[in-house]
Amino acid sequence: MQIADALRLAIQHFNAGRAVDGTDICARILDLHPANPAANVLLARQALRDGDRATARRHVDTALAEAADYPAAHELDARLKAEDETADPNTAERAYRRTLTLAPGQWAPWYDGGNLHQARRDDPAAAVPFYRRALTLAPDEIPPAMNLATAQLKLGDAEAALNACAHTRARDPNHIRALALETAALYDLGRADEADRLVGWGGLTRAVELPQPDGYPDIAAFNHAFAAAIRRHPNRRDDWDPSKRAIRGGAVVTDLLAMDDPAIRGFGRALDSALRAYVRALPADAEHPHVAATPARWALDVWANILGADDHQTGHIHNLGWLSGVYYVAMPGGVRADDPEQQGWIEFNRPGYGIPHRGGATLRTLFPAAGMAALFPSYVWHRTIPFTGTGERISVAFDLHPR
Incomplete structure (x- = not known):
């Protein structure tokens, strides 16, 4: 040859x-x-x-x-x-x-040049013409449209960002990052009703209780065994790559379900039951992008986060999921339901990735009670409010991936 x-x-x-x-x-x-x-x-x-x-x-x-x-x-x-x-x-x-x-005439160097200005130089204004040129050369490429929308949101041009999201959703109606950026743009434009419909608070985004796994007298006993399994998991890492995860400080346990442990197996069964119940309860709304994209079959990516005092998770989305969530295993004493500062709580709708919150978003919070899970479309912005004091905040995050 x-x-x-x-x-x-x-x-x-x-x-x-x-x-x-x-x-x-x-x-x-x-x-x-x-x-x-x-x-x-x-x-x-x-x-x-x-x-x-x-x-x-x-x-x-x-x-x-x-x-x-x-x-x-x-x-x-x-x-x-x-x-x-x-x-x-x-x-x-x-x-x-x-x-x-x-x-x-190649689009990729223009795109990469825009990323250099936006990520390394923190200059979104300089990045915009690079992304525009990339899209002129390759209109069907989604990455430059998404990074253009991000730059425009940073610059306060929400209308232009919304146009870039529409450009992407015309090619992929259920694109996770496009929906996240669209939500942020709608909030900035004062169109909170439209953004809130995408988030679906109380329905698409809500707290649930997982079924109690068999073999434990109560949920507290299960969580105690589950936390111990997470702490000794062989995949525990304290040296994770901050460019690839939202966690700041603390430790990560990847591929959590791979460990053969009674508590982990019990959690896997309980989670599967809760996810199937979520899908069954979805409204008949073919016009809603999250509902329209409901998968018939899926795979799960499950990992644990162990946070200490001042550790937290920055605002982010889950680009590869359809539905995401977090189950709360253990909370330190300083994370309390009556705390006016809501330390350690999970907050929704404040954008991340350097996009400023300009005051228009409908901010929502949930107290992370041990035994509770929060479920939400993967495009919904969320973060952990930092907490002080001693003890560990242990949670298990998961993504449901269509397949």
């Missing part, structure tokens, strides 16, 4: 999600031609998807040494420099300018 044909086949594999097959073909190409720019770029992209920045850097450098003006290699070079928080942002900006000079 000729190298050009092998590269086409490798690209087909990568595009179809067959990374192992694509990587294998590229490796064989490099056995024959170690400096092949295209194969090195394909492997660099896969390394970035795998979180291996060092390998990506090595392949990019090899590609550029062989082909100094190869646009795809310059695009990855700029992205690596932009994502390196220890590097000077000016270095990344020069790399993007070089990429755009070589390939002005």
Whole structure:
């Protein structure tokens, strides 16, 4: 097989999600031609998807040494420099300018350049023209529309942000981030009734009690055993990546249900029962995006958060879910139902990700009573109000993913 044909086949594999097959073909190409720019770029992209920045850097450098003006290699070079928080942002900006000079008609460098201004330079105004240019070149691409809407909300241009959300929802009516940003824009525009309908407080967003798992005299005994299982879980991590999670401080337990433990198994069964009851109780409202997207089948992603004093979760949404929620296992003494400051409570509708709350949102709170779960559409903004004092706040978060 000729190298050009092998590269086409490798690209087909990568595009179809067959990374192992694509990587294998590229490796064989490099056995024959170690400096092949295209194969090195394909492997660099896969390394970035795998979180291996060092390998990506090595392949990019090899590609550029062989082909100094190869646009795809310059695009990855700029992205690596932009994502390196220890590097000077000016270095990344020069790399993007070089990429755009070589390939002005490609949308991705414009999008990445916008991200550099918005994320690294905290300059959403400078990012806007980059996102607009990306959308001009690729109108069906959703990421630049969503980051454009975010920048416009930061700048106070809610009407423009709403237009960007409509642009996305015309292509994906139930897009989670578009619905979240649309909610924030509607609140900013004084259209609280429309935003509140999306949130569905008391119906789509509500507190529920999970069925008590068998084998325990009461819910307090179950939660005591459940908390102990969470604390000793082998997946407990104190060194999580803050760019990928909303938690600030504390510890995370990923893939919670993977541990074979009676309390964890009991929780899994109780959660499944509560989720099925939620779906059965949904109103017959085909015009509501959350209801319209109700899945017939789903998978669950479940993890635990262990917070101490001053730890909290910033405002966020769950991009990959349809329905999300949190079950409260244990609360420290300082988190009280009669606390006027509502320390440790969960708050809804205040936007996150650097989007300011301009006073128009209908803020809602729930006291996180041990044994209670809060359920909400995955696009609903939520955060944990920080608390002081001693003790641990243990909760279990989950996403229901359509499949």
